[in-house]
Amino acid sequence: MAAPVTRAEVLKIYKTMLRESGKFSFYNYRMYAIRRVKDAFREQKAVNDKSKIQQQLLEAHKFLNIIKRQVIVGDLYKFDKLVIEVENNGNNEKH
Numbered sequence: 001m002a003a004p005v006t007r008a009e010v011l012k013i014y015k016t017m018l019r020e021s022g023k024f025s026f027y028n029y030r031m032y033a034i035r036r037v038k039d040a041f042r043e044q045k046a047v048n049d050k051s052k053i054q055q056q057l058l059e060a061h062k063f064l065n066i067i068k069r070q071v072i073v074g075d076l077y078k079f080d081k082l083v084i085e086v087e088n089n090g091n092n093e094k095h
Helices: 007-021 027-043 050-075 083-092
Strands: none
Touching (some): 007 050
């Protein structure tokens, strides 16, 4: 039988998934992945059944591995920055 899942474990996988999602080089993929991670965790927030939480944690680890692989594949293809990314970077630079 597996050890009970702690809040710290759930927060750790959540933060790791957000961090890895932020590594997508293409803006649309990055924003989608971040939004999807947040939505998925928000949907499961009210789950109290320990076995269900354990199952969801295993699924989160599988999806984390998928995100990591997709980031690597996405880095093989370089895109020009979108206008929204260029404008955000331009506001932070001092001339």
